[in-house]
Amino acid sequence: MFVVTPLTQTTCYICRTTSRLTCLKCRPRPTRSRRKYTATTTGTRDRHAVSCCTVRNLGLGPGLRFHTTRMSSTGVPEYDVCIIGGGIVGLATAQELILRHPNLKFAVLEKENELALHQTGHNSGVIHAGIYYAPGSLKAKLCVEGLKLVYEYCDKHNINYERVGKLIVAVDKSEVPRLEELYQRGLVNNVEGLSLIGPDEIREREPYCKGIKALVSPNTGIVDYGEMARMFGKHFKTLGGEIHTEFDVNAFRQVNESESSTNKGLKCPILVEGKHGKTVRCRYVITCGGLFSDRLAQLSGCEPNPRIVPFRGDYLLLKPEKRHLVRGNIYPVPDPRFPFLGVHFTPRIDGSLWLGPNAVLAFKREGYRLTDFNISDTINALSYRGLRKLAYKHLIFGMKEMYRGFVKSAQVKQLQRYIPDLKPEDVTRGPSGVRAMALGPDGSLVDDFVFDMGSGDIGRRILHVRNAPSPAATSSLSIAKMVADKVQDSFSL
Incomplete structure (x- = not known):
C-alpha cells in the first residue's frame, strides 16, 4: 500500500x-x-x-x-476494516469511520449489484421526530439527534426533502389520554415544536381529516433514503473507500500466516469469503446485515438469538386525482397492546401518497410480493419458539392483518376512520416493504440496539450490529457515530 x-x-x-x-x-x-x-x-x-x-x-x-488497493501476494484485496451491508446504516457507518480514520483502508461488501435495495430502498421515507420512544432511551436520543443531522446533510449536499409535518390524530375519546401521554413524552425527549390542537385546527391543517384532538409535529419530514444512502456511498468512495457489489458473504476464516508482499507478520488475519469465489482479507469486520444480521452473526460463533423474523407491510397508493385529500403525514395514536403502529397516510418526495401498511409474516426474508416464498426462510421463522409465542399472543390481530392484506376494501375501512371521504376506488395496490423484527425466544420484540461479538480469535475481530430498530433510517447518521465509538472501544483503531 x-x-x-x-x-x-x-x-x-x-x-x-x-x-x-x-x-x-x-x-x-x-x-x-x-x-x-x-x-x-x-x-x-x-x-x-x-x-x-x-x-x-x-x-x-x-x-x-x-x-x-492493497493486494496480498495471491491477489486478494486487503483492508483494515470491512463493513458488510450496503444499506443506509452500513454506508453511514463506513462514511463516519473513514472520516475519523483517513489513514486506514476501508471497504463495503454488498451482496446486491446496487446499494440500498432492501429495507433502505423500501422505506416509507419519513424523517421521524422522536415522539414515540421512551424518555431517556437510546432510540429517543438517536432519533432526535438524527433528525437534525439528516436535515443538515441534505442541505449540505442538495438532497431534496420536505418538512411536511405530522398529525397524530385521536378519533375517539378513548385515544385522548394516550395522545396526551405522547405529547408529554415528546417534550421530555426534546422534540421541538410540538402542540396539541382541537377539531377546528385539525380541519385547517387537513381539511378532509376527522378527529377530536391531534398532536402536531411540524419538523417531521420526508426524504428519499435510497438517494441519501447512495450519497453516503459516493462520499465514502471519494475519501478512498472501496465498495464491492455482488459480494454475498457466506464465511469468515482465519488466515494462519500473512500473505502480504509488503507487510511482515499477521497483518490481515480475517478472510471474508463470498459466493462465486470472491474473497477479501482484513484486520476487522463490522456487519450491518439488516434482514440477515442474525445469520451473519452466527458465522462467527454468535448465539442464534435474537432471531430476525421478516414482516411484510403492503401499501396502497392514492390515485393522483385524489391527492388533495391529504396534505401531510397523518398517523394513528399507537395502541400499546399491539406490536405495530397501524395504518397511516404518508406523502412521498416524488409526489405520490402511500396508505397503510398492514403487517404480516413474510415467507421470504426479502419477499416483497404476496406470492414470494423461500422454504428455508419459512421453516426458520415458523420453527422459532419466539415467533410462535408472539403469534399466539396476537392471534386475532394477526388474522385481521392478513385479511386486510388480501382484501383492499378492509384496509380502506381502517383508513376511513381518519379520511371519511376516501373510497376503495380511490386507491390502487402499491409497493411493499419487509422489516427485520428482532425477536427473543420468549416472543418479545427486541426494541433496543444489539451489538455482538463471536467466539475465538475471529469473533474478537468482528462486531455485529444485530439490531438497529426503527427509526434506523432517520437515526442513521447518529447510529453511525455510536457504532464508530463502539468500534474504537472494541478494536482500538
Missing part, C-alpha cells in the same frame, strides 16, 4: 490552485520511473487520476488521502 500524503504546499502549473494534493489533472505526465498517484474506483481495480480542482470542488479539504 502507499498513501498520497504530501507535506508541502503545491501549486498547480495550469490552474494555479494551491493545495496539499498535487494536481494530477493539470500537472505534466509523470515519467516512467515515477509512480503514478491514483484513486481506486468502486468494486474494480480500474484507477483514475484526481485533480486538486476536484478536491476543492468536493469540499473535502487539503488533508484528503488517496489509497491504492
